[in-house]
Amino acid sequence: MYNKEAILYIFIFIFLLSSCGVSKKIQSPDMLKEETDYLSANDRRKFDYFYLEGTRLAQKGEIDAAFDMLRQAAAVDTMSASVKYALASYYLQLNKPQIAYDMIKDAARIDKDNYWYGMMLANLAQNLGDNEQAEKAYQTLIANNPQKPELNYMLAETYAQKGEYQKAIDSYEKMEQSMGIMEPITLQKVKLYKALKNDEKAYAEVEKLIKAYPQEIGYLILLGDIYLNDNKDDKALEMYDRAEKMEPDNGYLLVSKANYYNRKGDKERYLGEIRKALSNKKIDVETKVKILTDYLSDLLQKKENLDQAYQLFSELVDMHPQEESIYSLYAEFLLSQKKYKEAGGQLQVAVDLAPNNKQYWLQLMGVNMQLGELDEVITAGEKALTYIPDAAEIYMYMGSGYAMQKDYDKAVDILKRGISHLDENNNTLVSDYYGQLGDSYYLFGDKDKAFEAFENALLHNPKNTGVLNNYSYFLALDKRDLSKAERMSGDVIKIEPDNPTFLDTYAWVFFQQGNYTLAKIYLQNALNKGGDKSADLLEHYGDVLFMLGEVDEALQYWEKAKNAGSESEVLPRKIKDKKYYEK
Structure with a gap:
């Protein structure tokens, strides 16, 4: 994808330069003859046609056709600096700087005195890291254009990039000799003297500024x-x-x-x-x-x-009182002190003052989520969408709020509404979004659509650990494609080997495969890494122990799961009957 307006501007600029006589651009048949007098009459006619037709088409805005003409002109006359310069500009717009660089090197070699060719060559050389060529190009430009002392600034930058700090300082001083003391130049010299560890000269440079502007x-x-x-x-x-x-x-x-x-x-x-x-x-x-x-x-x-x-x-x-940035900073400070309620109050003022600021809304919804105030999350989201209806993150937060309320149909509905506002180039957000949609679909009971959403999420980010974990866990719950579940969960463990939630999922896949010994090993690891506070993990460990014949120990962990606040519907039956039941 390239910018046709920018290329059109370049063509017109070249055409104007031709008419002003700044360089050997071609405007009339006589001028064409002057640059192409080494061509045969037939080739010169061809070149004249292709070049002038390219210029005409460019002025009409037919850029692709114009450059087809220029490429044909270049094929006829391989020594035309004008065409090479125009093509170099085109390739820059196509984000092909190396091809542009090769073109402009040829143009500058053919027409050594042309200011514009030299400038493009020097700039491209500097941007591509060819500092030797950039130095030579700027030196030539300075020699040919003594009335342009500002060129010394660019030469100084080149020297600085090469680490030749004293030469850079010398170039800045040549510029100052013509243009006088200027703050930007002085500050550059201060940096260079500091790099040379010559503090006294650095101080002296600022003293010059003080003397010049008391x-x-x-x-x-x-x-x-x-x-x-x-x-x-x-x-x-x-x-x-x-x-x-x-x-x-x-x-x-x-x-x-x-x-x-x-x-x-x-x-x-x-x-x-x-x-x-x-x-x-x-x-x-x-x-x-x-x-x-x-x-x-x-x-x-x-x-x-x-x-x-x-x-x-x-x-x-x-x-x-009307500056929202102050309230936002205050909220960040309060959050650092874990004062979520107070932070939420400051963020509410911030969004009232700047309702089009997406970040403030997301921070407010995040604080409400942290506080467990799910109704406030959804209310804030609804209000935010009246100001920024295209903010996909707002839909995702609201979907999470509904899901945490176990209102899965509304979670699915709001997430489906937000899909049209996703930026497909933001792979991280798109992956997280479809991961959230997959969770909601699964808990809503539409498992096929859930797994389809997970696949879409992984298409945009194959290493999304949250999606890989949840996808593999839900597959394991359904005893569906357990080999795929094991592979995905294993990939997660490679990325985050100390996460107890992910270890629990990996163990649960092994449990569903009947590999209770491996399941026990990974669950023990999860318990040792902080998972002993998770009711689900404690229940799973009890399930594994039961399958291994360690019934008394299984009962102990089921009781721990109950005391940890488990919401499992089958856990009371397990404890009462001293028997494992599937969820």
Whole structure:
């Protein structure tokens, strides 16, 4: 798939260049003759026709036909730089950069002085990692175009990619000699001097900026930050103090000073600077959220003074009550503290303020799912779909909610509705979606459609462990295609050998095959890896023990399953009759 509008633009651009005389593009028969005078008269007529017809078709938007003409023109005249340049542009649009590179190398070799051929060659060489060719191409361009000092920037990038940092710096300085001191160039030179471990020259570069722009407080802060990062705390504070005399309430200065006090271990002044930054009306909300995110990360890492976070959020919400990003960040912090109810409250405000934000809805539904508030999951999903009806993830969450309520017909219905909104290129989501649909179909009682959905899920992601596990478990329950169930479950165990749920499934497949000894081994492994809290797993282990003749031990595990909250309908009969019954 390629962009026809982009190719049309390239053709028109080439045509305009021809008429402007920038390069040897062909516009008239006389110009064609000038470039193709080594051709026979007959070949020159053919070339003229194919090339000009290609240009005409391109202007009409008939791109495929135009390039057929150009390819025929190239076959007639293998030395036409114009055609090779046009074809190179075409192959770039087709995402075939190597073919384009070969074409433009030929074009630039044939017409060495052409600026546009040289630029495409240099850029493609750089993008494809051919830094030697890129260096040569940029050097040629600079030599031929002394009025374009900005070319030194691209040459410097090439040197930097090669690890030749001093040459890169020299190229930047040549550019500065013509264009003056500029922040982006200075910052690049600072990075390169740091890479060369020449800190003094890096500092000197920022000092040049400060001298050139004495009223720009940001450069003082920048130099202070570099000093702070290099553990030169006193010099950092000197820069911050100079900046503070110019603008004491500058938000970025407050953040930098906060980092300084944090480095010095002065927690009180650290928090004070954070508070001043967050209350500063000159700082935009996005920056404040970043400041608070960094601060929270520090608090959570050190696991101290977490109460300060709640106060900061309260102050920030009072100042910016309509900014949903603050509520979202607050919810994330609350979730880190396992305060799900409170997090849900903040997310509810976020979705009210930004109802078209899919991520907020998914977070809210996830919190409600965690709380077991399934009605809230479904209610939130219904409301979300009024704003974003094409969000397949919302349908999937709602399907899970209905399934957990054992309302399987509604689960199937909502999941079927969502299928049309799946992005077929998102294999992970599509696989999970059909896996959920398969679970719901099976529990609804439509097993054939369930297995069909599982197959569809695995078609999009053959290593989806959740689908492989559930598919193999349901096959085992039905004693259906047990060899396939064993293979799929075995694949899951290879991926996650310590997951007790997956080990239980593998054991259950062996149980249904009558291989009770292997089933016991894998169930013991599952119990040792945390499965001793699962009522289903405990019941399965009791079933295996019974089949192995260990009836008393089987009863013990059936009792444990009962005490663990088992919902198995046959478990009470097993305990009462001291006998195994199938589900």
